[in-house]
Amino acid sequence: GYAQVDTERGVRTGVSEVIYGAGKSAAQIAGIVDAMRRAGQERILITRMDERKAAELAEMGCSFAYHAEAHAGVVGELPEPDGNGEILVLTAGTSDIAVAEEAVLTARFLGNSVTCVNDAGVAGIHRLLRHGEEIARAQVIIAIAGMEGALPSVVGGLAACPVIAVPTSVGYGANLGGLTALLAMVNSCASGVSVVNIDNGFGAAYQASLINHLSGKR
Amino acid sequence: GYAQVDTERGVRTGVSEVIYGAGKSAAQIAGIVDAMRRAGQERILITRMDERKAAELAEMGCSFAYHAEAHAGVVGELPEPDGNGEILVLTAGTSDIAVAEEAVLTARFLGNSVTCVNDAGVAGIHRLLRHGEEIARAQVIIAIAGMEGALPSVVGGLAACPVIAVPTSVGYGANLGGLTALLAMVNSCASGVSVVNIDNGFGAAYQASLINHLSGKR
Amino acid sequence: GYAQVDTERGVRTGVSEVIYGAGKSAAQIAGIVDAMRRAGQERILITRMDERKAAELAEMGCSFAYHAEAHAGVVGELPEPDGNGEILVLTAGTSDIAVAEEAVLTARFLGNSVTCVNDAGVAGIHRLLRHGEEIARAQVIIAIAGMEGALPSVVGGLAACPVIAVPTSVGYGANLGGLTALLAMVNSCASGVSVVNIDNGFGAAYQASLINHLSGKR
Amino acid sequence: GYAQVDTERGVRTGVSEVIYGAGKSAAQIAGIVDAMRRAGQERILITRMDERKAAELAEMGCSFAYHAEAHAGVVGELPEPDGNGEILVLTAGTSDIAVAEEAVLTARFLGNSVTCVNDAGVAGIHRLLRHGEEIARAQVIIAIAGMEGALPSVVGGLAACPVIAVPTSVGYGANLGGLTALLAMVNSCASGVSVVNIDNGFGAAYQASLINHLSGKR
Amino acid sequence: GYAQVDTERGVRTGVSEVIYGAGKSAAQIAGIVDAMRRAGQERILITRMDERKAAELAEMGCSFAYHAEAHAGVVGELPEPDGNGEILVLTAGTSDIAVAEEAVLTARFLGNSVTCVNDAGVAGIHRLLRHGEEIARAQVIIAIAGMEGALPSVVGGLAACPVIAVPTSVGYGANLGGLTALLAMVNSCASGVSVVNIDNGFGAAYQASLINHLSGKR
Amino acid sequence: GYAQVDTERGVRTGVSEVIYGAGKSAAQIAGIVDAMRRAGQERILITRMDERKAAELAEMGCSFAYHAEAHAGVVGELPEPDGNGEILVLTAGTSDIAVAEEAVLTARFLGNSVTCVNDAGVAGIHRLLRHGEEIARAQVIIAIAGMEGALPSVVGGLAACPVIAVPTSVGYGANLGGLTALLAMVNSCASGVSVVNIDNGFGAAYQASLINHLSGKR
Amino acid sequence: GYAQVDTERGVRTGVSEVIYGAGKSAAQIAGIVDAMRRAGQERILITRMDERKAAELAEMGCSFAYHAEAHAGVVGELPEPDGNGEILVLTAGTSDIAVAEEAVLTARFLGNSVTCVNDAGVAGIHRLLRHGEEIARAQVIIAIAGMEGALPSVVGGLAACPVIAVPTSVGYGANLGGLTALLAMVNSCASGVSVVNIDNGFGAAYQASLINHLSGKR
Amino acid sequence: GYAQVDTERGVRTGVSEVIYGAGKSAAQIAGIVDAMRRAGQERILITRMDERKAAELAEMGCSFAYHAEAHAGVVGELPEPDGNGEILVLTAGTSDIAVAEEAVLTARFLGNSVTCVNDAGVAGIHRLLRHGEEIARAQVIIAIAGMEGALPSVVGGLAACPVIAVPTSVGYGANLGGLTALLAMVNSCASGVSVVNIDNGFGAAYQASLINHLSGKR
Numbered sequence A, B, C, D, E, F, G, H: 001g002y003a004q005v006d007t008e009r010g011v012r013t014g015v016s017e018v019i020y021g022a023g024k025s026a027a028q029i030a031g032i033v034d035a036m037r038r039a040g041q042e043r044i045l046i047t048r049m050d051e052r053k054a055a056e057l058a059e060m061g062c063s064f065a066y067h068a069e070a071h072a073g074v075v076g077e078l079p080e081p082d083g084n085g086e087i088l089v090l091t092a093g094t095s096d097i098a099v100a101e102e103a104v105l106t107a108r109f110l111g112n113s114v115t116c117v118n119d120a121g122v123a124g125i126h127r128l129l130r131h132g133e134e135i136a137r138a139q140v141i142i143a144i145a146g147m148e149g150a151l152p153s154v155v156g157g158l159a160a161c162p163v164i165a166v167p168t169s170v171g172y173g174a175n176l177g178g179l180t181a182l183l184a185m186v187n188s189c190a191s192g193v194s195v196v197n198i199d200n201g202f203g204a205a206y207q208a209s210l211i212n213h214l215s216g217k218r
């Protein structure tokens, strides 16, 4: 078999498995969706699936909603928010929005309430500073930036909550496909910031959701 | 002046500022400690201060406890734990312990209860698996590894709480001074893992403490 | 001439030469196949040949079986297994299967018995641990992973036989086209693991086959 | 001869040559100082000269003032400011001050009026914002940062004058000896920012001085 | 909203905002142009917009002139030069001209008088030396090169004014997509040279224009 | 505790654990040796232990033989060879011998018969070709090279047995601390070659020993 | 103008200028050819020109012979060999031949007698050794390899004449687009070898031709 | 034995072997010198030997002249020049002279007549241009530079003979230990330039000598 579906994952980690669509054929995805549904999972997120593959999947009789901006599909209904607080998604520039959409959809899929502020790059710092209230209200912040790797650093200094930074591959030349932003974010001396992979809106939202659902085990 | 002490940081982010000792002279550190104390801060952490600099600082009349294994000094008493739960610090190998000590001290300084499991590298996976209970109990996990960048990946799959990964510079050759572990951790497809700088035990503990103190703002 | 066919290679190293199809035209491949057959080689493997080139080659009258998933062609029949034991091919994720197919076909072409376990990535470690029996039975293991460079490390700790690790270019961002997985595998402190080039399923299988055919020269 | 002293440089570019002390012996430096003085240059800057080499040079009878914090020596008197305006030197952290000292001394040596603001890193953005007046007044700004490559980006958005960014090697791990800060600064989308070599306080001040002395050729 | 248009930027920095067209849809660009015009901005530069996107934008009723060689559009009229002097744009080779066109258009858009000298690479140094007069006359020089990272270094030694270096991605192999030229330019020991991102003709012209418009604040 | 001694490893993988001495204090090593001996292990290898640490360890009453050239200590007697055949250790240059010594000692510690041929670099290929007999006789070959990454490639073409390549950090400049040799070896198209970490003589010998002890499980 | 044709180059360096076709339009090439011809140059080489651009150029009325395998055009006749001796072009694998064709055509264009030996990679060293005579006869050798960076190293040890090494971008994974071969060739300790850019068959042949035409100036 | 002395090398390549002293003990060097002398070699060059090792070697009774600036020893007399022409050694800066000294000594050891021009960096291009006569006279040029990787590029355009470029590790920051200069030199579009390893004055001189001794085999 091409996959070992991890149906106990929900039990083990409290969150059901998600399908990473990038390296898989529509047929493989359909097979995994089937296996998951048979194992009792009603809500399934399929990330990194382009429009063409989504169409193929639909033709195979798989029923799901396609979110074009997030390059993702959702089988079943999105849930009502059940986290402890709000996740704030910040982007530095308009071109980083594609990654933000993946983060927003994932966070909502996992039961979080999400706010979004775009184009808040630090090269015009007042555009960020005017959102002090959203920053103060957030339980977790996801800061997304390609050319302005500086964003999470500044946000980390303003916020009292954890910041998950997402470098993006947006830019050219010295951006090195996102590696420069990644290293700059990791290197930053702002406390309270940790980093996920380049363009990994999904991973940031997953981590933010885990944090937002911590119930306090003391 | 050589420093602008950020005395409002406690107000703004809920945590008092910490002194990064690495690039500063003993005299500079003494000056910053004085300014902070005058501004009312009673408990101060000084990270990345070697034994020699600590001795110089003591000779200047600064009163603090030196934690040699963590390469850090603490002005004032360490507080009682007041977080919501426990932070678990895991290391892959004995040589990663130095970084873990910085994380443990920082976490305790910030009011957290900490458990430590060393030498749990994945090349002998049963050494990790036998600690399932500590993993299940933790509110946040800090996973520290140099040669076995794999550790956070495996832990991320076992745990239901957020994992902060710390790559270390331990190793040789293809470890590239910790860059290999950093990239491997970021690249890993385990959900619920985010990463801080190489050897940055402080930063991992700081974010873990933020997470552990989230009170739920809903 | 564009090639010096190494017809004595079989005599010298015990294995006949293989054609690396990537940089060659169908015509060049046809020419080399002819030369090899004239030199008495009946079974020929052509790797890294895409569907279009395979079709061209067939049109030129060259008779061979095309294995689409492995991107390879085989002139003549695949042999019966004649190695000492079994080669186990493990993949971390479904997207690594393309590389595994090259490894499996090569290993079978070289006379080995092969078992395959897919999607055994360490982010859900129980999916690997449930295959303890296959691991114990193997004479050599080929561990293939892109995003979870950790796999060979964990396998190396579980197995009593040599492990050949194959990094893949599967992934994005910090995967650096497979370089991150390559360095992580080389850096790993699990003993008994050695590494071949990114996506080089062929090379791993070749090495595994050499090991599996060692007759003991003492 | 070990050097071809460029005595016409003053004529050609309007600024006299400076001695880069790093790779030269005290004897070589003494020889070059002599040649320059014989050619009529009265004021000479010797950069990157450590205390020990400075002492040797003094013992050889060379007369100059040593500026320990800037690791530089000055033969002759520092001039009165004769530029068009003020150069503002900003550092992100206390540990970046060493590089700033080289910039400040060089700028003063070249006839500029200089203001200095330290520890204005963006992780506590109010420490930068409170210096709005100095930023508005400056003719050129030199922004120096190692761990917070973000600084020039933010400053570039606040200032109406050119910003010269200097990455420093301060930091650890993902700082890659300053390369991360360098790439982040170059990658930044703030307009009006250009970059010099890592730790190159001299080069930044040199260009800032050129800008500050432009008389308007229209 | 997908963008926070920075309409106060003109007030704050003396230059109106520019639209970076690369990551934006024609519809997004149209929306931003509208918002800017409503805020009173009459002249707008849209960079990195290819012919196809420009056509779409025109079809949406947006009125602008398209400059194909510069891959840029201009809403409104280009202004008369109002800077203090002339900006000289130098390219090393014919293939670097595309980047030069972006620089020239940006500089003119920002009110500068511009001269252009192409194919002045240092491998035939007399082709550069014969332009001594243009070099002497310039208020700022923009030196653009991909394969001959040496150009700004040589120009920096010849000129009495600031030089802004632009590495280009022109070349192959060891050019590393422009990174080699970038590092070589930063590494160069010519004083008076600073560097912007690979292929960033816009950024160089912006910085050059700031310098050219400095009125002397003493 | 600072270590979890893996006493079942012998049972699990057929080889007892080895102590990596590099990041450990003499006291920690002594503690691990004690725990291992109490668990019944009589023969222990301690790698990467310099002369000074070895002396400290001896002073603590730990009894072992120190092998200075291999930077390693052996508790207990070296065993008689019990593998199936001979391991051939080849070095390219005299300076690579230090790594070879680690490989030779490890291989002997693990019960193998070892032959050594030094200074067989390919820049004088006859020095390699004259050792055809040793190459033909070997069951496994370890090829060690820093400046001449080519060695394993050539050996792989000559030998009928598996070749384990060890890149070394010997060299300067473009050797990039061994990374160049590592990548060159991985990149080589010689079949039957796999690679371990830079300077990892131990790891190469460990895998070679696994191969040499394969009993044939068919 | 887009180009400054270096018509004195022939006088200055003894070789006429060549047109690098890669970044230029057919119209630009036609213009440069015209200028050169008017300046009296009768034989012109145009490198890195693909079939489509060659066709466009021909349609513009430019008369030249197109060499498809070398991706180059020649205006005028190829000359009779007038060098001192023979240039030997060696390739490691069939896929490196494209680069070799550029080298061969360039060398012939510059008046050299050329011999070619393909597929002489060191993984089957006898295929190289059987060409001892050609190696002994050569005045200069050009050694071209992508996956087997080892080739020039071995050749350098066999030959008594200078060897120019050309790394190629042939390969995958750890070949890093030719960078691995480049670094390996530079790192090699074989004396008498120097290196040109990745895939730069032209540059190697140019250098080889200069060497082959040295008349002895003593 | 730790070395296989290549005594036939003189016969094979026309030049006797040289000892690379860096990774060898004084005792090993002494042993190799003895073996060479017994094999009839009277003149031996020992490169990369620091003062301390030279002293040890002398104490062992080995008789040789030590050249401190070149970090090299010479057994026997330096020969009279017997090449066809002159080798010109050019350095960009005073700090590059150490590498030049190795090149000069090696070239003289191999029987060449050598001229040296120092501090001819392109940032003051007239310092290079004033040496047109030496450039025109040379049979081969060795161009050595660290911070000004541009030098060989400019020289390549001025000279009619082959240029061997030597990048040096001189510099800081973006020089990347010499890698930047290496890549810039390789990337340069000046024809007639080839490159050796960072700091490899020996290798450059060796190839220059081969070129200078070519007798013309036509």
Ligand SMILES: Nc1ncnc2c1ncn2[C@@H]1O[C@H](COP(=O)(O)O)[C@@H](O)[C@H]1O
Pocket: A189, A190, A191, B017, B018, B019, B020, B021, B047, B048, B200, B202, B203, D093, D094, D095, D119
């Ligand atoms: N060990 C450490 N690693 C990284 N960042 C640190 C460390 N210790 C302190 N910091 C950060 O450095 C800031 C203080 O820097 P400084 O102003 O240079 O003392 C603190 O607020 C922390 O955010």
Ligand SMILES: Nc1ncnc2c1ncn2[C@@H]1O[C@H](COP(=O)(O)O)[C@@H](O)[C@H]1O
Pocket: C017, C018, C019, C020, C021, C047, C048, C200, C202, C203, F189, F190, F191, G093, G094, G095
């Ligand atoms: N997919 C592959 N990846 C790496 N090496 C290969 C592959 N297929 C064949 N080879 C090697 O390439 C050699 C043949 O190369 P060539 O002479 O270019 O056809 C074979 O002997 C193998 O060593």
Ligand SMILES: Nc1ncnc2c1ncn2[C@@H]1O[C@H](COP(=O)(O)O)[C@@H](O)[C@H]1O
Pocket: A093, A094, A095, A119, D189, D190, D191, E017, E018, E019, E020, E021, E047, E048, E200, E202, E203
């Ligand atoms: N070609 C370009 N390269 C780099 N930065 C640019 C370019 N064009 C515009 N920009 C910058 O991008 C900003 C606008 O970005 P955005 O908000 O994404 O449209 C402008 O203010 C400029 O600072």
Ligand SMILES: Nc1ncnc2c1ncn2[C@@H]1O[C@H](COP(=O)(O)O)[C@@H](O)[C@H]1O
Pocket: F093, F094, F095, G189, G190, G191, H017, H018, H019, H020, H021, H047, H048, H200, H202, H203
């Ligand atoms: N300074 C040097 N840099 C690079 N290669 C060298 C140097 N000195 C000697 N060699 C080479 O090293 C070979 C001898 O190496 P070895 O056998 O290790 O002494 C000589 O034949 C030269 O090819």
Ligand SMILES: [Mg+2]
Pocket: A092, A093, A094, A119, A121, E003, E004
């Ligand atoms: Mg924007």
Ligand SMILES: [Mg+2]
Pocket: B092, B093, B094, B119, B121, F003, F004
């Ligand atoms: Mg351990």
Ligand SMILES: [Mg+2]
Pocket: A003, A004, C092, C093, C094, C119, C121
């Ligand atoms: Mg999976």
Ligand SMILES: [Mg+2]
Pocket: B003, D092, D093, D094, D119, D121
């Ligand atoms: Mg600070």
Ligand SMILES: [Mg+2]
Pocket: E092, E093, E094, E119, E121, G003, G004
């Ligand atoms: Mg040109």
Ligand SMILES: [Mg+2]
Pocket: F092, F093, F094, F119, F121, H003
């Ligand atoms: Mg040797």
Ligand SMILES: [Mg+2]
Pocket: C003, G092, G093, G094, G119, G121
């Ligand atoms: Mg071949």
Ligand SMILES: [Mg+2]
Pocket: D003, D004, H092, H093, H094, H119, H121
């Ligand atoms: Mg100089």
